[in-house]
Amino acid sequence: MDITLDRQKSNExxxxxxxxxxxxxxxxxxxxxxxxxxxxxxxxxxxxxxFGLIKKMYGKxxxxxxxxxxxxxxxxxxxxxxxxxxxxxxxxxxxxxxTIDWDHQKDFEFEYNIGLVDDFKxxxxxxxxxxxxxxxxxxxxxxxxxTIRKNYGERVAVEASEAEDILHGVLSEGTDGTEQEAVLxxxxxxxxxxxxxxGLKGGDTVKFNLNKAIEDESYRARLLGxxxxxxAESGISEVELxxxxxxxxxxxxxDQAFYDQLxxxxxxxxxxxxxxxxxxxxxxxxxxxxxxxxxxxxxxELLNTTKMDLPDEFLKKWLVATNEGKVNQDDxxxxxxxxxxxxxxxxxxxxxxxxxxxxxxxxxxxxxxKQMIAAQFASSGIGDQMNAQLDAFADxxxxxxxxxxxxxxxxxxxxxxxxEFIRDKVKIVKKEVTVxxxxxxxxx
Numbered sequence: 059m060d061i062t063l064d065r066q067k068s069n070e071x072x073x074x075x076x077x078x079x080x081x082x083x084x085x086x087x088x089x090x091x092x093x094x095x096x097x098x099x100x101x102x103x104x105x106x107x108x109f110g111l112i113k114k115m116y117g118k119x120x121x122x123x124x125x126x127x128x129x130x131x132x133x134x135x136x137x138x139x140x141x142x143x144x145x146x147x148x149x150x151x152x153x154x155x156x157t158i159d160w161d162h163q164k165d166f167e168f169e170y171n172i173g174l175v176d177d178f179k180x181x182x183x184x185x186x187x188x189x190x191x192x193x194x195x196x197x198x199x200x201x202x203x204x205t206i207r208k209n210y211g212e213r214v215a216v217e218a219s220e221a222e223d224i225l226h227g228v229l230s231e232g233t234d235g236t237e238q239e240a241v242l243x244x245x246x247x248x249x250x251x252x253x254x255x256x257g258l259k260g261g262d263t264v265k266f267n268l269n270k271a272i273e274d275e276s277y278r279a280r281l282l283g284x285x286x287x288x289x290a291e292s293g294i295s296e297v298e299l300x301x302x303x304x305x306x307x308x309x310x311x312x313d314q315a316f317y318d319q320l321x322x323x324x325x326x327x328x329x330x331x332x333x334x335x336x337x338x339x340x341x342x343x344x345x346x347x348x349x350x351x352x353x354x355x356x357x358x359e360l361l362n363t364t365k366m367d368l369p370d371e372f373l374k375k376w377l378v379a380t381n382e383g384k385v386n387q388d389d390x391x392x393x394x395x396x397x398x399x400x401x402x403x404x405x406x407x408x409x410x411x412x413x414x415x416x417x418x419x420x421x422x423x424x425x426x427x428k429q430m431i432a433a434q435f436a437s438s439g440i441g442d443q444m445n446a447q448l449d450a451f452a453d454x455x456x457x458x459x460x461x462x463x464x465x466x467x468x469x470x471x472x473x474x475x476x477x478e479f480i481r482d483k484v485k486i487v488k489k490e491v492t493v494x495x496x497x498x499x500x501x502x
Contacts, residue, residue, distance in 0.1 A: 059128075061136050069174045069369040073136065073148065075129060079164040082125050089120045118160055129168060137172075145173040145369060145401065146376040173369035173376065180364045180406055182483035187355040189486045192344040192496050194337045202336050207309035210316065216306045219244065219258045226303040231282060231294050238283050240299060247271050263300045344493075351500060356480060357403055366402050373398070407476050416479060418472045423464065426471050427452040 060076040094112045095105045102108075133148060151169035158166060219225060221244055229240035244255045251271040254264055272278040279289040282297075310316050317326040326332050374390050377397065390397075410416070428448045456464045491499070 059132060061132065063140065063142075067369070068176055069367055070372050071142075071172050071174060073133065073170045073172060075132060075168045075170075077125065077128070077166045077168075082121065082128055085128070086117070086121045086124050089124060090117060093120070122160060125166065133170060142172065143175050145175055146373060147380070148172045149372070149376055149379060171372060171375075173372035175369075175405060176367050178364060178366045178405075178409075180360060180409065182360075182410075182480060183485075185356075185359050185363065185484040187352065187359050187484055187486055189352045189355075189488050190348050190496050190499060191488060191490045192341070192348060193490045193492055194340050195492065198340060198493070199333050199336050202340060203333065204309065206320075206336075207312070208307050210310040210319070211307045212310075213305040214308045216304050217259060219256055219301075219304045220306070221245070221252060221256060222307070224305045224307075225255065225258065225299065225301050226305060227299050227301040229282065230298040230300070231292075238281075240281055242281065242299065246274070246277060248273050258301050258304065260301055260303055263298055265296065265298045267295055268297050269295050344496075348496070351496075352481075352486070353477060356477070356484060359484070360406055360480075361399055361402055364402070364406055366405065368398055368401065370394070370398065373401070407473065410480060411472065411476050414479060416472070416475050418468055418475065422471050423456065423468050424452055427456055427463075427467050430467070431455065 059078070059081045060074075062074045064072040064074065066072060090109060090112050093116055094107045094109050097107045097112060098104055099107050099111075137144060137148075148170035149172075151171065154167075154169055213224070216223065223244055225240075225242045225244065227240055227242075229238045229242075230236070231238065242255075244252055247255055248271055251266065254266065258264060268278055268281075272281065275286055275289075279286045282289060282294065284292070312329050312332065314327065317332060318324070320326070321335070326335060374387070374394060377390050377394075378385060378387060428451075431451050432448060456467065
């Protein structure tokens, strides 16, 4: 067997494997002997089928299987021995393979295209990213406070409707006179159509175009007690609402009973303490978004400043080949940059881990799995009862899905550790912004 490497570019190469009959024939003969000992063919006793008959019947398929096995093993061994940093998998030259005459040919030559990654350098110490901290303005706290008060408020009857009131009445569906009990919050009505719903009193009627007034298709259907498909088929558009009653939400009173209802007896005693709690809640609710954006910024900074020459043409061919007809060349061209960035990022993470000996122990994987399962239990309200069984649940989960669950958690822990290391090395500049400013940063 002869294996050679032909570097066509710095990041692409051709591996050629030449096989002579002496390289594979001994193994093929051995396989044929094994077949003859196991074959069950009519007219011959088990184990007594002639070698020549088995060779005639199965010799070619045995030879093809054995050569393919040798090629796969030899190719992998060669890549390891030469320490080739390949991307994707070797692509066989199918055109050349199709010219092989398996019936008469004795010597063979196979070719495999491979994509390589050139050595690259990264410098964490010189990288600078911005970490945004969302400033919780007093107006945001006041608005959230009013929302909470309304959520816990009481519905009271009023004489005339205003913009945030709720209309209770009977809805007539067009010309057929079908009536339906209806509850319509005026806030569900399109802004341009709300005027006709304000100032109504009990006993009043209002005619309106359902499609114009209610923009949400599913809500239109619910208002009439129908499925969206039924409403579309009915063609109903003009309707009439006879108002029986008007309700308004009276916000909850800020008193000790209200504070105790929300937080427990005596935990909060003043409106100022309540606002502090709201501010803390809002801050925590934004922290997940700012953390994700910081990770995104670090990724973007390293991708933009780490020079790396990928074998683009090879990778495009490899993506088409490995997706087995699910994507074509046009699809790949459209999505390639995202794929290339993801591959570059994984290469950077792997290099950082390798250079700094970042490893993951089994105990860390188990601990992460237990955290994930405990969080699921907590969200469903059964956390305390299940804590004693966390070890068993985690063990079962990590062994499930043919090892894929373990691999998924392992990679998550590994990526978290690498990112934590990177964050400690890069320079992070903190900046306080409003919600609107943060949204603009995300949109850039």
